[in-house]
Amino acid sequence: MDDIHKIEQLAAASWPSYIQKNMGQWLLRANFGVTKRANSVWTSADTPEGDFQQEAEHFYKSLGLPVCFHISNASPKGLDAVLAGSGYEKADECFQMTALGWDIMSHTDDNSRFTYKWEEEPSSVWIDHFIQLEEFSPERHQGYTNIFERMPSCKTFFTMYDQESLAAVGTASVIDGYGGLSNIVVAKEHRGKGAGTQVIRALTEWAISNGAKHMFLQVLKENLAAVSLYEKIGFSPISEHHYRIKR
Template sequence: MELAVVERVEKIIVKAWPSEIEKRYHSWLLRINRGVSKRANSVFTVGAMPEAKNWLEEIEMFYRKHSLPPCFYISEASPQELDETLKMNGYETVNEMFLLYHKSDEIIAQVKQNEDLSFRFEQFPNESWLDAFIYLEGHADVTKEAYDLIFKRIRIPSGFLTVKLDETIVALGTVAAKDGWGYISNVVVNDSFRRRGYGSQVIRALANWAVEHQTKHVFLQVLKTNHAGMGLYHRLGFSKLSESHFRLKTKPLINERIST
């Protein structure tokens, strides 16, 4: 697909995962979010290389002032020379991902809704959703507030899905819509209810929400090491749009912190 499409959806992801601090640096965006999540604490590098000759030094200083290791998000819409430059300056590749997409209506047609499950959307996560998200994702309790603030800062149409079997939460998911594209994230199934097709049910429900919000396509990112997720999305017919990864300084200073 055209590079312009990759750039468009990458910018949607930033709007659907806003940081507490976002500072424009030339055409890039420096993002800080209390050290919670690499995406929210990294440089968004879609756009031309900075004009300043000492750009790397200035960016590293910015993150170290916040006691965070410098981290760059690299996508196919980033400057071609950036990845090699960071490698030569001691940055390690972490969290390699595929960006996958599919037509929303085709997902809905392919997956039959499970009538034993209940599906509920909220515009913002309530306490029950947030507690379940922290627990099912295995995040530390101390990160709850930071994640809550990320979700509450979203300024594009979004939906937070809870899937229940009777009164038990079996799965969660999130979707945000802009410019005809729906960004799917935070898809997680309760370990006790896996291998029952509930992951497909989550994707179907999120795709249906996307259609109701005038989006023709949905897209998501999945770690290359997430073989279960890759298998699910392959079965549903998702196609690869692009690849991305982070570049993280391999020797952070004392007191620097960041979580996945």
């Protein structure tokens, strides 16, 4: 198995949906509409037998959700063109980025101005803080709860403070020696103070202490500030993915 397929499998495992159903080696995922990743067909394997479009469309329409496919560099060749030809619109181009854990540590310095709180399972307050910082609707709370409950058992939900002010949150999980980073959000009033770098450093240090050698994350390609930060501290793109959606 090449690195791209490996990372795609780990990324799917680190962000599990409330409903997951096999379609051959692909995975139908649904989570009440909260996040595209959790409400899309994972396609980073050989094409299943039969009419996969019909099966996927029946699955999502029965749940009242738009039909969505996750298309990556590990997806079957030609799949993206087939879906485009069937009227599926392209959305959310992303990078999958990886780094060695110790490279991240060597590219960052510990910033003692911040204090931390760690939770093995996210409290309702942690989820509220995450939703608040992302400026999402409070109605998404249960959808995120579903995902976080099903994440791998080796996980942490991190809150960072500048004095007593909420500065940032983030999540990490470890599977098979790989640490996955997600939900990294810095409060607007604390941006430009090194908070983003410090969150990644702290979560990477936690992941290393729990057996991770490699780190991975996903980021929107249009989020140039985040991409630049990740590259500065040791990450590089290993693959790209996007979504194809039919409403």
